Amino acid sequence: MSDHPSKGGNALQAILEKNHFNPTRLVQILREVQDREGWLSEITLTDIAQGLSLPISRVRSTANFYSFFYTRPVGQYRVLFSDNITDRMQGSTQLFEHMLARLKLTENQTSADGAVSVARTSCTGMCDQGPAMLVNNRAVTRLTPRRVDEICDLIKAGLPLSSWPNYYFKIENNIRRRDVLLSANWDPGEALRAAIARGPQGMLNELKLSNLRGRGGAGFTTAIKWEAARTAPGTARYVVCNADEGEPGTFKDRVLLQRYPGHVFEGMTIAGYVIGAAKGFLYLRGEYSYLLEALEAHLDGLRRSNLLGQNICGVEGFNFDIEIHMGAGAYICGEETALIESLEGKPGKPRIRPPFPVTYGYLGQPTTVNNVETLCKTLEIAINGGAEYAGQGTKQSTGTKILSVSGDVELPGIYEYPFGVKVSQILEDCGARDVQAVQVSGAAGICLSPREFGRRIAFEDVPTAGSFMVFGPKRDMFEMARNFAHFFAHESCGFCTPCRVGTSIISNIMDKIAAGHGTQYEMNELGRLTNVIRGSAHCGLGTASCNAIADTVQKFRATYEAKIRPVDFEPSFDLDKALAKTRAVAGRDDADAHLETSVGAH
Amino acid sequence: MTDIANTLTIDGRTISFEPGQTIMQAALAAGVFMPHLCYNPEFKPHGSCKLCTVTVNGRPQSACTIAAMPGQEIQSDTPELNGRRRVLLQMLFVEGHHFCPGCEKSGNCQLQALGYEMEMLSPHFSHFFPDRGVDATHPDVMIDFGRCIMCELCVQASRDVDGKNVFALAGRGLASHVVVNSPSGKLGDSALEVTDKAVEVCPVGAILRKRVGFAVPIGERIYDHDPISVKALEPDEA
Numbered sequence: 001m002s003d004h005p006s007k008g009g010n011a012l013q014a015i016l017e018k019n020h021f022n023p024t025r026l027v028q029i030l031r032e033v034q035d036r037e038g039w040l041s042e043i044t045l046t047d048i049a050q051g052l053s054l055p056i057s058r059v060r061s062t063a064n065f066y067s068f069f070y071t072r073p074v075g076q077y078r079v080l081f082s083d084n085i086t087d088r089m090q091g092s093t094q095l096f097e098h099m100l101a102r103l104k105l106t107e108n109q110t111s112a113d114g115a116v117s118v119a120r121t122s123c124t125g126m127c128d129q130g131p132a133m134l135v136n137n138r139a140v141t142r143l144t145p146r147r148v149d150e151i152c153d154l155i156k157a158g159l160p161l162s163s164w165p166n167y168y169f170k171i172e173n174n175i176r177r178r179d180v181l182l183s184a185n186w187d188p189g190e191a192l193r194a195a196i197a198r199g200p201q202g203m204l205n206e207l208k209l210s211n212l213r214g215r216g217g218a219g220f221t222t223a224i225k226w227e228a229a230r231t232a233p234g235t236a237r238y239v240v241c242n243a244d245e246g247e248p249g250t251f252k253d254r255v256l257l258q259r260y261p262g263h264v265f266e267g268m269t270i271a272g273y274v275i276g277a278a279k280g281f282l283y284l285r286g287e288y289s290y291l292l293e294a295l296e297a298h299l300d301g302l303r304r305s306n307l308l309g310q311n312i313c314g315v316e317g318f319n320f321d322i323e324i325h326m327g328a329g330a331y332i333c334g335e336e337t338a339l340i341e342s343l344e345g346k347p348g349k350p351r352i353r354p355p356f357p358v359t360y361g362y363l364g365q366p367t368t369v370n371n372v373e374t375l376c377k378t379l380e381i382a383i384n385g386g387a388e389y390a391g392q393g394t395k396q397s398t399g400t401k402i403l404s405v406s407g408d409v410e411l412p413g414i415y416e417y418p419f420g421v422k423v424s425q426i427l428e429d430c431g432a433r434d435v436q437a438v439q440v441s442g443a444a445g446i447c448l449s450p451r452e453f454g455r456r457i458a459f460e461d462v463p464t465a466g467s468f469m470v471f472g473p474k475r476d477m478f479e480m481a482r483n484f485a486h487f488f489a490h491e492s493c494g495f496c497t498p499c500r501v502g503t504s505i506i507s508n509i510m511d512k513i514a515a516g517h518g519t520q521y522e523m524n525e526l527g528r529l530t531n532v533i534r535g536s537a538h539c540g541l542g543t544a545s546c547n548a549i550a551d552t553v554q555k556f557r558a559t560y561e562a563k564i565r566p567v568d569f570e571p572s573f574d575l576d577k578a579l580a581k582t583r584a585v586a587g588r589d590d591a592d593a594h595l596e597t598s599v600g601a602h
Numbered sequence: 603m604t605d606i607a608n609t610l611t612i613d614g615r616t617i618s619f620e621p622g623q624t625i626m627q628a629a630l631a632a633g634v635f636m637p638h639l640c641y642n643p644e645f646k647p648h649g650s651c652k653l654c655t656v657t658v659n660g661r662p663q664s665a666c667t668i669a670a671m672p673g674q675e676i677q678s679d680t681p682e683l684n685g686r687r688r689v690l691l692q693m694l695f696v697e698g699h700h701f702c703p704g705c706e707k708s709g710n711c712q713l714q715a716l717g718y719e720m721e722m723l724s725p726h727f728s729h730f731f732p733d734r735g736v737d738a739t740h741p742d743v744m745i746d747f748g749r750c751i752m753c754e755l756c757v758q759a760s761r762d763v764d765g766k767n768v769f770a771l772a773g774r775g776l777a778s779h780v781v782v783n784s785p786s787g788k789l790g791d792s793a794l795e796v797t798d799k800a801v802e803v804c805p806v807g808a809i810l811r812k813r814v815g816f817a818v819p820i821g822e823r824i825y826d827h828d829p830i831s832v833k834a835l836e837p838d839e840a
């Protein structure tokens with residue numbers, strides 16, 4: 001926590017050296033330096049800029065973009081409450097307020113002794129074991145008032161995280177239903193050797209037969225992506241595994257990485273073999289930094305057994321290695337071109353497409369970006385062949401899909417089903433009774449009402465990146481939509497006008513309705529803005545940002561109607577409130593000092 | 603044959619294009635105005651303001667970044683698309699401080715000119731009143747960050763034309779803002795010179811040359827006689 005170059009100087013130099021003074025590693029460097037110093041002072045940023053021969057503005061630009069980088073001092077203990085709707089349903093708001101009260105703090109305020117700050121953050125991917133928080137980037141799950149009290153005491157006593165009770169940090173896998181992938185018991189390297197036996201083209205042919213489609217959301221055919229990257233001109237090729245998993249309510253990639261890291265890395269290696277890449281990146285969201293050590297150790301093991309490195313499995317010239325890059329709190333970095341920008345050390349802003357990453361990706365070279373689960377599925381295809389794989393699921397959506405189930409259910413956790421499973425089946429299996437709605441595929445997804453529970457999980461019916469949040473009869477679906485509106489306003493990268501400004505306008509309108517000041521006018525505005533943002537945003541974050549509002553307005557209109565006032569319009573500006581300062585100066589608060597028609601008065 | 607191949611239609615009108623052109627370039631070259639704000643013909647398209655959004659065969663696309671292709675059916679000057687543009691302009695107006703009557707750029711400002719062009723009668727939404735500040739530390743240039751529309755033209759110009767990297771965009775979402783490359787973060791400490799391309803390229807009143815604000819009186823400025831839809835098609839303006 002020093003503000004002095006002398007103190008951090010040598011350590012900083014060591015970090016820069018470890019990162020080969022490579023500016024593309026700026027996000028990693030900032031993270032490592034901040035881990036040491038607590039925050040990123042202007043002096044530190046200047047030192048980093050000089051060390052990397054970058055303009056200071058470039059370093060500021062990256063440091064300012066990510067939520068988990070602090071360019072102002074924060075508490076030695078940085079507490080961030082996960083603020084997904086599922087955390088809220090588990091009581092996180094009360095716990096958050098309780099903690100603030102106990103520590104005598106307001107949100108985002110650092111205590112006078114510099115010990116602690118408390119704030120909120122987007123979904124941390126612990127929805128099956130929430131409410132959750134991050135303390136200095138370590139996830140603490142299953143919060144209760146008692147646990148929050150204990151944590152307050154630990155913080156007041158100044159105990160380092162390493163001495164906190166272990167079970168605070170325990171993260172369950174909660175695997176509830178297994179199919180091919182989650183019950184597989186392949187030997188390390190088995191699938192890779194099978195792929196090698198088929199040869200790159202042979203493996204590609206099996207992928208085509210399998211009709212494997214991406215599990216990250218867009219459902220793009222993996223074989224086409226790999227083939228394009230394999231044949232595109234380039235001086236180097238790259239494999240990227242997208243483990244940013246920022247979609248609210250999704251946590252299946254976390255379980256895959258925690259329970260089956262070997263599958264993930266092997267899938268990346270198969271991709272490297274097929275497209276002819278020598279280097280792979282795992283882009284891991286900052287919220288999952290607790291996994292980093294184990295993953296690095298796993299990579300070392302793979303190198304020792306020649307499943308990574310030079311001449312892998314004895315194949316002359318098959319060289320491939322994997323590097324882990326950590327994100328730093330930015331949902332947009334799950335978008336593949338923003339992810340690549342982040343890998344290059346820049347703010348995560350989506351590129352103009354075309355060109356797509358398969359021709360112009362990392363450092364302008366052909367790059368495949370695939371979801372964690374997609375890569376795991378390639379093992380199955382390498383071992384069993386594409387035809388057998390295609391036998392499961394539906395014609396257009398082959399194989400199985402892993403769902404992250406949370407919300408009002410008895411058994412939250414991970415469920416693997418063949419594609420085509422009915423929503424009602426999933427609800428039955430996870431012990432959800434009396435369900436009002438299911439939000440499938442996260443904040444960007446689709447909201448289903450009971451009459452739609454006969455629909456199926458499949459690209460051609462209800463597509464999903466894996467999030468499955470269940471809402472019981474007492475939940476207010478408006479509050480879900482409002483939670484997501486805040487999420488998008490917070491996560492907008494700020495590149496394009498409709499999303500940068502529009503998501504904030506929408507979020508303010510939702511707050512106005514929640515406060516009881518909404519009218520039909522606001523309802524119309526929501527519709528109008530949805531049309532503009534959907535029709536002009538630069539990337540999927542923007543275009544999906546109004547989905548939940550559009551769905552809930554249509555399917556759960558009553559909750560909006562119960563909140564809006566039967567007048568045509570109410571100003572968002574409260575004149576009486578605005579006069580409060582004047583009243584204070586005049587020392588008056590009698591009836592005559594108030595306007596009669598105050599908005600909030602009745 | 604090739605002539606026929608390299609044509610497309612904009613609002614029903616057939617125009618020809620050169621392979622490699624974007625829809626925006628093809629349109630402007632053919633004398634068809636398409637609203638744009640972050641696009642400047644001298645620079646690589648940025649694609650951020652979204653004012654140029656058209657539909658290509660029914661799908662929304664940014665005209666400044668999408669390649670012209672044979673047979674594209676493009677809609678641009680329609681009530682629906684102009685309605686969207688009006689909303690985008692209103693968003694830009696409320697996001698920053700655009701009190702045009704008090705702005706030196708008034709009459710030369712592309713944001714203001716497009717506001718007139720698109721018949722924007724009011725900012726419509728509640729203002730955000732950002733607190734981004736003004737930097738007047740440079741002897742010849744000032745920057746009012748509150749008027750910035752994040753087009754990054756100054757960033758590009760300083761980097762690629764002036765070879766200086768004076769500007770960068772920082773922050774995220776609504777907190778996005780321009781930062782200056784100098785130890786203090788101040789313009790006066792930077793390598794910026796008044797003759798730099800970066801000073802001239804700002805489409806709005808964010809970067810301003812000092813002491814010349816009213817050299818050309820209001821009423822005789824770029825968009826005072828002819829609207830931006832005419833000016834943008836003049837060869838020296840574009």
Ligand SMILES: Cc1cc2nc3c(=O)[nH]c(=O)nc-3n(C[C@H](O)[C@H](O)[C@H](O)COP(=O)(O)O)c2cc1C
Nearest residue numbers: 214215216242244245246334335336370371374540
């Ligand atoms: C805002 C946004 C966030 C995204 N987040 C993720 C993510 O966290 N994980 C992921 O795999 N894909 C995410 N995607 C999709 C990726 O852009 C990309 O399509 C995907 O990683 C491709 O992998 P796949 O073909 O294996 O699905 C996101 C897309 C958008 C627009």
Ligand code: SF4
Nearest residue numbers: 493495496499539542
């Ligand atoms: S839609 Fe949103 S997240 Fe996507 S580029 Fe635009 S501002 Fe960024």
Ligand code: SF4
Nearest residue numbers: 750751753754756804
């Ligand atoms: S200062 Fe002007 S040129 Fe630079 S980004 Fe802002 S609006 Fe664009």
Ligand code: FES
Nearest residue numbers: 638651652654666
């Ligand atoms: S002119 Fe095309 S996005 Fe700005």
Ligand code: FES
Nearest residue numbers: 702705711806807
């Ligand atoms: S008139 Fe001042 S920014 Fe446009």
